[in-house]
Amino acid sequence: MKIIKCLTDDARSTYKKMAEEAGVSEATIKNRIDKLQEEGIIKKFTIVMDYHKLGRAIKAFIGLKVQPAKLSSIVEVIENNPDVHVLYRTSGDVDLLIEVIFEQMEDLNSFLETELALDGILGTVVTIVIGPYKRCPWTGL
Numbered sequence: 001m002k003i004i005k006c007l008t009d010d011a012r013s014t015y016k017k018m019a020e021e022a023g024v025s026e027a028t029i030k031n032r033i034d035k036l037q038e039e040g041i042i043k044k045f046t047i048v049m050d051y052h053k054l055g056r057a058i059k060a061f062i063g064l065k066v067q068p069a070k071l072s073s074i075v076e077v078i079e080n081n082p083d084v085h086v087l088y089r090t091s092g093d094v095d096l097l098i099e100v101i102f103e104q105m106e107d108l109n110s111f112l113e114t115e116l117a118l119d120g121i122l123g124t125v126v127t128i129v130i131g132p133y134k135r136c137p138w139t140g141l
Helices: 002-009 015-024 027-038 068-079 105-117
Strands: 058-066 084-089 096-102 120-127
Touching: 002 015, 002 027, 015 027, 058 068, 058 105, 068 084, 068 096, 096 105, 105 120
Parallel strands: none
Antiparallel strands: 058 096, 058 120, 084 096
């Protein structure tokens, strides 16, 4: 887990630095990372972006209540939208939970009125994020 913690904190961390922190050799670190990749535990190395610096400061979670027979077709449309960062199937009051990030409130409103004007959506619940207390370590969102 020390290796995963090091990579989560900084995926560009060197084998040498991780070896020092874990108290093992650099070769051991390389072998363990290779094995984690082979086993599919580490799927890829990526970046964490600061969306505010990119001018995308409006983040929202949108819950959708959908007709079960239309679920697949709705997911197909939503998952291909570049403003949708995460799409979850959920239980409870909503069937789908969408995470979106926009530049302006008008963009969010347009998304709600046009992109989500799909047959089979029975209702939406929109929650706008005011600010994070703790961010997701893998996405920075």
